[in-house]
Amino acid sequence: MSTLATAAxxxxxxxxxxxxxxxxxxxxxxxxxxxxxxxxxxVSMSVGSGEIVAVVGESGCGKTTLARSILGLxxxxxxxxxxxxxxxxxxxxxxxxYRREVQLVLQDPTGSLNPRHSVYEAVAEGPRVHRLKDExxxxxxxxxxxxxxxPERFALRYPHELSGGQxxxxxxxxxxxxxxxxxxxxxxVSSLDASVRGEILSxxxxxxxxxxxxxxxxxxxxxxxxxxxxxIVVMYLGRVVEQGTTEEVxxxxxxxxTRALLSVVPEIDQREPVVxxxxxxxxxxxxxxxxxxxxxxxxASGAAAAAGVADDCVGTPLAVLPAAGGHSAACHLHx
Amino acid sequence: MSVLELRDVHLTYRTAAGPVPAVRGVDxxxxxxQVVGLAGESGCGKSSLISTxxxxxxxxATVAGQVLVGGKDVQTLSWSALRAVRxxxxxxxxxxxxxxxxxxxxxxAQLVEPILVHDxxxxxxxxxxxxxxxxxxVGLPARxxxxxxxxxxxxxxxxxxxxxxLTCDPQVLLxxxxxxxxxVMVQAQVLELLTGxxxxxxMGVLIISHDLSVLATTCHKVAVMYAGRVVEEGPAxxxxxxxxxxxxxxxxxxxxxxxxxxxxYAPAGLPGDxxxxxxxxxxxxxxxxxxxxVAQCxxxxxxxxxxxxxxxAACVHVDGAEVHGAGLx
Numbered sequence: 001m002s003t004l005a006t007a008a009x010x011x012x013x014x015x016x017x018x019x020x021x022x023x024x025x026x027x028x029x030x031x032x033x034x035x036x037x038x039x040x041x042x043v044s045m046s047v048g049s050g051e052i053v054a055v056v057g058e059s060g061c062g063k064t065t066l067a068r069s070i071l072g073l074x075x076x077x078x079x080x081x082x083x084x085x086x087x088x089x090x091x092x093x094x095x096x097x098y099r100r101e102v103q104l105v106l107q108d109p110t111g112s113l114n115p116r117h118s119v120y121e122a123v124a125e126g127p128r129v130h131r132l133k134d135e136x137x138x139x140x141x142x143x144x145x146x147x148x149x150x151p152e153r154f155a156l157r158y159p160h161e162l163s164g165g166q167x168x169x170x171x172x173x174x175x176x177x178x179x180x181x182x183x184x185x186x187x188x189v190s191s192l193d194a195s196v197r198g199e200i201l202s203x204x205x206x207x208x209x210x211x212x213x214x215x216x217x218x219x220x221x222x223x224x225x226x227x228x229x230x231x232i233v234v235m236y237l238g239r240v241v242e243q244g245t246t247e248e249v250x251x252x253x254x255x256x257x258t259r260a261l262l263s264v265v266p267e268i269d270q271r272e273p274v275v276x277x278x279x280x281x282x283x284x285x286x287x288x289x290x291x292x293x294x295x296x297x298x299x300a301s302g303a304a305a306a307a308g309v310a311d312d313c314v315g316t317p318l319a320v321l322p323a324a325g326g327h328s329a330a331c332h333l334h335x
Numbered sequence: 336m337s338v339l340e341l342r343d344v345h346l347t348y349r350t351a352a353g354p355v356p357a358v359r360g361v362d363x364x365x366x367x368x369q370v371v372g373l374a375g376e377s378g379c380g381k382s383s384l385i386s387t388x389x390x391x392x393x394x395x396a397t398v399a400g401q402v403l404v405g406g407k408d409v410q411t412l413s414w415s416a417l418r419a420v421r422x423x424x425x426x427x428x429x430x431x432x433x434x435x436x437x438x439x440x441x442x443x444a445q446l447v448e449p450i451l452v453h454d455x456x457x458x459x460x461x462x463x464x465x466x467x468x469x470x471x472x473v474g475l476p477a478r479x480x481x482x483x484x485x486x487x488x489x490x491x492x493x494x495x496x497x498x499x500x501l502t503c504d505p506q507v508l509l510x511x512x513x514x515x516x517x518x519v520m521v522q523a524q525v526l527e528l529l530t531g532x533x534x535x536x537x538m539g540v541l542i543i544s545h546d547l548s549v550l551a552t553t554c555h556k557v558a559v560m561y562a563g564r565v566v567e568e569g570p571a572x573x574x575x576x577x578x579x580x581x582x583x584x585x586x587x588x589x590x591x592x593x594x595x596x597x598x599x600y601a602p603a604g605l606p607g608d609x610x611x612x613x614x615x616x617x618x619x620x621x622x623x624x625x626x627x628x629v630a631q632c633x634x635x636x637x638x639x640x641x642x643x644x645x646x647x648a649a650c651v652h653v654d655g656a657e658v659h660g661a662g663l664x
Binding site: 058059163164165166193194195196197198199200201202205220221222223226227228246250251260261262264265266273275276 | 376377488489518519520521522523524527545546547548549551552553582585586588589590591593594598599600601602603604605606608609624
């Protein structure tokens with residue numbers, strides 16, 4: 001583990017509690033034909049202060065719903081979100097105070113910025129909403145923290161005059177203008193060019209090191225997680241199926257789903273790719289037993305039967321993984 | 336045999352602000368059964384280049400050079416001959432294909448249309464049977480013919496788009512960013528499908544992507560574009576593992592190898608942004624961002640130069656590179 005991650009863990013231990021913790025969070029939506037979609041079906045996880053956590057999984061696994069619940073944009077059907085140990089309350093005033101501390105950065109910076117607002121106006125919107133003093137000072141500081149230096153050169157430009165990477169920096173500056181403690185980034189680089197990607201990821205690392213901001217990065221890109229994350233949470237069909245430090249999860253993956261995800265990362269000299277058939281199954285129809293069993297290569301190959309757990313895979317549901325439990329996986333074969 | 340051959344292709348857009356050269360002399364061949372990758376960032380001219388293959392470039396564009404599909408120059412064909420080439424000899428799966436299906440028409444009807452238009456002997460009945468075959472070739476159950484696009488997931492729609500491109504059995508298939516909007520697992524499925532199709536039918540496939548690591552693992556050969564030109568080409572793996580051009584080195588590093596400790600907490604990027612085609616830097620257009628630029632780079636224009644067996648790169652650092660520029664001839 002790097003010294004940075006150790007420092008972050010040490011800070012968390014001193015304060016005795018993670019910055020954000022969700023426990024047994026469940027979110028249901030009304031699905032088609034009167035069915036209920038279980039978008040989050042029991043998720044426990046946490047983000048420590050100054051920690052970078054990557055939530056990975058396929059589309060429809062619930063990773064964006066998790067991010068939205070932490071932001072207070074979705075009210076869970078059951079379970080709680082705690083920020084600095086306090087339960088999130090959903091009153092308008094409390095949420096407004098909360099959102100100064102927790103900010104969101106989305107995938108597509110072009111879609112996030114109003115084309116008729118200058119960079120200054122885009123970044124000043126947060127401070128205005130929260131009626132903060134010294135608006136121009138805040139904007140200038142946020143712009144230079146986001147790497148748009150000198151800030152006055154960028155303040156009066158419009159989004160169409162900027163490159164993709166610069167636009168994403170403006171969006172990040174908009175979040176920084178409120179001095180948040182947690183930034184939630186949903187696929188922050190997937191719409192950017194390859195050469196710009198590294199620059200934005202470096203910026204995120206730098207924000208953690210210099211400002212101590214925590215980051216929750218929602219992504220399907222395991223290379224991104226390897227580049228910047230301290231810990232990885234792997235989600236499948238509304239549940240966390242594996243979590244641990246980045247090294248643990250990527251070097252010694254336990255869950256067959258994590259192994260399959262790793263095997264399809266385009267890489268030279270890779271292991272034999274395990275291309276799972278089908279796509280993420282339907283959250284309206286969660287399979288019995290282990291929810292991954294219909295696609296599980298370990299069950300299909302007979303490895304689970306050889307270990308004598310095949311009946312459990314098909315019939316025995318797995319417990320929700322606890323938020324603090326080191327490297328753990330929700331699997332009958334590789335617990 | 337080459338099914339697609341581009342010879343010194345130029346494409347220039349006429350705009351109110353003057354001519355904008357998007358493609359500035361590209362040579363590229365795709366052989367039957369070969370999967371070729373074309374990599375580059377936004378604005379490098381890769382999509383403009385592809386538009387010339389079916390003569391789909393907008394009216395404001397002028398094309399020079401030759402674009403040969405099955406030996407015929409597409410840019411000079413008559414309309415009726417061009418119509419036969421489109422779909423019949425070359426077909427494109429466009430970027431953003433997920434939104435290209437007609438939302439109010441069943442999948443089957445959309446697949447039948449090009450068959451009836453292009454195959455004079457086809458009847459609605461034989462065409463219907465062919466739709467079932469096509470769907471199963473791309474790994475979808477034949478009953479999907481009765482579905483509407485909104486009932487399909489992103490990966491399934493992309494499969495339908497590939498089936499659509501295969502309807503008239505073309506010799507060459509062009510796929511513009513076929514996996515960008517898709518998940519890793521679905522991306523792997525789609526790439527497997529494309530390479531499988533090339534091998535089975537002996538078709539040439541050209542895949543365009545900004546993700547060099549994707550191309551390195553799926554293609555036989557890869558060409559990397561920057562500012563309207565190919566700056567490096569060669570066997571895909573070799574180019575990815577041992578790039579000769581500094582830009583390609585940076586692109587290859589942008590996608591880290593998981594487990595490589597040098598990239599842990601150290602994302603590799605490239606300062607600056609890709610140039611706009613209407614404001615190209617002098618000399619080698621990459622020099623303002625190049626970590627290895629030397630004094631002559633801003634003034635010399637380097638062309639592709641042999642850089643090992645089957646490889647070429649356009650950089651002054653390649654041994655024996657021929658440079659065109661002030662006082663260096």
